Amino acid sequence: MTTSTTTPAGSAIAPRRRRADDVAGLGTVRAGIFVAPALILIGIFLLFPAVWTIWLGMTDYRLTGLQAASPEFVGLDNYVEALTDPSFWNSLWLTLIFVLFSGIIGQTLIGFGLAWSVRNIDGWTKGLIEGLVLAAWVIPASVASFLWLVLLDRRSGTINGLLGTEGTAWLIDHPMQSIIIFNIWVGTAFSMQLFSSALNAVPPSQIESAKMVGATGWQQLRDVIVPNIKGHILTNTLLITLWTFNTFTPYLVTAGGPNGKTEILSVYIYETAIPGGQLGLGAAISLIMLLINLVIALAYVRVSKGRKKR
Amino acid sequence: MAGINATQLVKEYPGGVRGVDEVDVQIHDGEFFALLGPSGCGKTTLLRSIAGLEAITAGSLVIGDRDVTNAEPGARGVAMVFQDYALFPHMDVGDNIAYPLRIKHVGRDERRATAEKVADGLSLQGLIERRPGQLSGGQQQRVALARAVATRPDVLLLDEPLSNLDARLRLEARTFLKELQRDLGVTTVFVTHDQAEALALADRIAVMKAGKLQQIGTPREVFQRPNNTFVAGFIGSNPMNLVETTVTGGGISIGETSVPVPAGTEGLVRDGQTVIWGIRPEYLRWVSSEEPGAIPAEVSVVENLGASVLIAVNASGHKFQVVVPEDHEPAPGDRGWLVPQAAKTLLFDAESTQRIG
Numbered sequence: 092m093t094t095s096t097t098t099p100a101g102s103a104i105a106p107r108r109r110r111a112d113d114v115a116g117l118g119t120v121r122a123g124i125f126v127a128p129a130l131i132l133i134g135i136f137l138l139f140p141a142v143w144t145i146w147l148g149m150t151d152y153r154l155t156g157l158q159a160a161s162p163e164f165v166g167l168d169n170y171v172e173a174l175t176d177p178s179f180w181n182s183l184w185l186t187l188i189f190v191l192f193s194g195i196i197g198q199t200l201i202g203f204g205l206a207w208s209v210r211n212i213d214g215w216t217k218g219l220i221e222g223l224v225l226a227a228w229v230i231p232a233s234v235a236s237f238l239w240l241v242l243l244d245r246r247s248g249t250i251n252g253l254l255g256t257e258g259t260a261w262l263i264d265h266p267m268q269s270i271i272i273f274n275i276w277v278g279t280a281f282s283m284q285l286f287s288s289a290l291n292a293v294p295p296s297q298i299e300s301a302k303m304v305g306a307t308g309w310q311q312l313r314d315v316i317v318p319n320i321k322g323h324i325l326t327n328t329l330l331i332t333l334w335t336f337n338t339f340t341p342y343l344v345t346a347g348g349p350n351g352k353t354e355i356l357s358v359y360i361y362e363t364a365i366p367g368g369q370l371g372l373g374a375a376i377s378l379i380m381l382l383i384n385l386v387i388a389l390a391y392v393r394v395s396k397g398r399k400k401r
Numbered sequence: 402m403a404g405i406n407a408t409q410l411v412k413e414y415p416g417g418v419r420g421v422d423e424v425d426v427q428i429h430d431g432e433f434f435a436l437l438g439p440s441g442c443g444k445t446t447l448l449r450s451i452a453g454l455e456a457i458t459a460g461s462l463v464i465g466d467r468d469v470t471n472a473e474p475g476a477r478g479v480a481m482v483f484q485d486y487a488l489f490p491h492m493d494v495g496d497n498i499a500y501p502l503r504i505k506h507v508g509r510d511e512r513r514a515t516a517e518k519v520a521d522g523l524s525l526q527g528l529i530e531r532r533p534g535q536l537s538g539g540q541q542q543r544v545a546l547a548r549a550v551a552t553r554p555d556v557l558l559l560d561e562p563l564s565n566l567d568a569r570l571r572l573e574a575r576t577f578l579k580e581l582q583r584d585l586g587v588t589t590v591f592v593t594h595d596q597a598e599a600l601a602l603a604d605r606i607a608v609m610k611a612g613k614l615q616q617i618g619t620p621r622e623v624f625q626r627p628n629n630t631f632v633a634g635f636i637g638s639n640p641m642n643l644v645e646t647t648v649t650g651g652g653i654s655i656g657e658t659s660v661p662v663p664a665g666t667e668g669l670v671r672d673g674q675t676v677i678w679g680i681r682p683e684y685l686r687w688v689s690s691e692e693p694g695a696i697p698a699e700v701s702v703v704e705n706l707g708a709s710v711l712i713a714v715n716a717s718g719h720k721f722q723v724v725v726p727e728d729h730e731p732a733p734g735d736r737g738w739l740v741p742q743a744a745k746t747l748l749f750d751a752e753s754t755q756r757i758g
Contacts, residue, residue, distance in 0.1 A: 296485050299483065303480060304505075305474070305475020306475070
């Protein structure tokens with residue numbers, strides 16, 4: 092047979108180029124070239140502004156005036172100023188209330204409740220409910236906030252018309268409650284969708300096993316549903332917390348007013364930096380906000396890791 | 402302990418499809434009862450109706466002396482083991498087994514004690530603190546069984562209890578199940594699509610097709626005297642040979658050969674009537690020299706079954722399958738004769754497919 096001699100000969104004539112032993116077989120240099128455009132864009136639009144903000148936070152840079160032309164390095168003065176200013180702490184407190192009620196309690200619980208109740212509905216009713224809730228999420232924030240301005244209007248508002256409470260100025264009498272409900276309305280769709288798919292992933296036989304031993308709806312929820320979707324609950328809570336913490340949309344409804352009653356952190360930064368003109372101070376508060384975000388995210392990673400270990 | 406009595410049970414789905422169609426079945430106290438049929442025949446729907454997981458459309462269901470037609474699943478004294486075992490992955494084995502007791506507000510120490518006792522009985526010693534994910538398939542099944550029997554139910558329902566186990570483990574689990582059922586003496590209903598499993602385990606079998614009951618009987622009855630051609634073809638590891646032919650001169654004509662009608666059917670069939678003649682492949686003998694009453698045939702396919710050989714033969718336009726001992730294995734193209742065991746033949750009406758006699 093000739094095959095036994097041709098095989099080694101063939102491989103001697105054309106020695107195979109050594110493949111890099113990474114998954115794609117590209118080697119570091121060529122892989123680097125592929126990734127470079129993305130890295131450059133990230134550098135320009137994400138990394139540079141971040142570093143620039145850190146720098147700004149340590150200057151007395153202002154929007155106008157002398158310091159706009161030649162800002163001076165002031166070290167940690169901005170941070171000291173922010174952390175000793177009662178209005179910063181007031182804003183942080185408002186933010187926490189806002190996150191707690193509109194994000195964690197409102198969106199998560201209502202989202203879960205909606206997902207739970209449409210779970211056994213079929214056909215057009217389910218589609219209609221899901222469509223309506225999703226619509227609130229899909230509508231651009233500016234449109235949604237204008238919608239709510241109309242809804243809550245003192246003289247010809249829809250809510251006043253429906254409730255027969257003509258003349259009630261919701262945005263002035265109950266500003267925080269208003270933006271909380273507004274944000275729930277805008278954001279619940281996400282939780283609902285996430286929990287819908289989570290509930291679909293719970294094995295029906297586990298729920299039926301609980302039913303067979305006489306577990307009530309509440310017991311099924313506690314013993315089967317919640318343990319099965321714990322990971323989803325955690326992820327959802329993290330995302331909702333961060334989004335709500337950072338959202339700026341309520342500004343479009345109340346502009347932080349009246350009298351700073353809805354001046355959550357993002358609004359406070361805007362008010363400080365742009366109308367207030369203190370760009371340096373604004374940058375410093377932004378960085379504090381970023382650190383709070385990091386702490387929240389780290390706490391989540393901790394909890395989720397501990398969960399997996401068990 | 403209790404028997405189950407279903408009367409004219411109907412489960413109709415939206416759209417008018419009947420999963421269970423007017424089923425009458427009496428399951429005796431302490432019986433090991435199989436619901437057997439091909440997939441989609443309604444056997445699982447019937448089991449779930451007994452469990453209370455499907456609302457019954459019409460008819461009544463009595464367990465023991467209580468009408469439970471509309472009772473909640475948890476109020477029927479019924480426990481169920483699901484095909485995928487449905488263990489709670491976040492609870493350890495002990496908590497899984499004791500879960501029914503937790504719902505019944507039994508204290509934690511007593512729950513743990515009961516769980517350990519039941520686990521010991523099902524050879525799960527030392528696994529009480531494991532999570533279901535750390536157990537083998539067979540162990541998971543025993544945990545599911547333990548959870549089901551921990552509350553001493555009147556009725557135990559098993560949905561395809563052996564189908565999630567690999568072939569070798571299945572035989573072991575089969576013996577184990579039979580022992581457990583005998584020891585507990587609990588009325589047990591199980592669903593299977595595997596006729597061998599039903600024959601091996603059950604005291605009685607209900608064969609179903611398209612939501613309707615075809616036959617209820619002991620394994621021997623459904624094997625030896627199937628009610629109709631469906632049951633005849635479904636039961637048995639090699640399906641029964643069913644040949645449509647006519648009655649001529651008091652015998653069954655297979656080509657040129659006339660085979661005597663089965664005992665007990667004389668006088669029930671008339672000359673010229675179209676009938677279906679049935680004989681199992683095991684009851685046909687393959688011989689190489691002509692005998693009186695033998696049917697000439699030619700071998701077309703030979704399949705090795707290990708200790709025996711299954712051959713497909715052509716006999717005057719009819720196809721037969723024959724089980725031949727391994728030592729007498731013929732080759733495709735061989736010619737020979739089929740000798741039926743007269744006492745093992747059956748006759749079915751060609752139109753109604755019901756057994757004659």
